[in-house]
Amino acid sequence: MEDIKKNQVSPFNEACRNILFEHPDAIGVAYRVLDCGCALLCGTSAGGDPTGTLQHISGQPVKKRTASPICLKCKKDNGLGRVVWDGIYWPGSQSEWPEKDLRISIGRKIFGPGYMEPE
Numbered sequence: 001m002e003d004i005k006k007n008q009v010s011p012f013n014e015a016c017r018n019i020l021f022e023h024p025d026a027i028g029v030a031y032r033v034l035d036c037g038c039a040l041l042c043g044t045s046a047g048g049d050p051t052g053t054l055q056h057i058s059g060q061p062v063k064k065r066t067a068s069p070i071c072l073k074c075k076k077d078n079g080l081g082r083v084v085w086d087g088i089y090w091p092g093s094q095s096e097w098p099e100k101d102l103r104i105s106i107g108r109k110i111f112g113p114g115y116m117e118p119e
């Protein structure tokens with residue numbers, strides 16, 4: 001789970017890139033990782049507003065062109081009660097990211113006042 005950002009070919013990264021590509025007004029992608037390995041993703045604007053629809057991806061490697069695979073657990077409960085980790089994916093290298101203050105204020109708008117960035 002920890003190396004989700006390092007694995008450049010994961011379904012997670014691919015879904016983030018697709019969201020940013022399809023929604024040019026999105027500057028990052030908010031995500032919630034569930035205990036089953038699935039993740040919920042939604043693009044965010046610079047003002048912390050959602051862009052596009054919430055996407056649900058499986059943490060399992062998938063073959064191209066298959067229907068979006070959602071695990072059985074998520075089919076039953078959508079996973080919202082099983083969030084183990086949330087955060088925001090920023091594209092590019094750290095020097096291209098928005099200022100930390102802006103990142104935190106976007107995160108707090110999406111996830112609430114308790115939002116912190118992992119050090």
Ligand SMILES: [Zn+2]
Pocket residue numbers: 034036037038070071072073074079
């Ligand atoms: Zn799941």
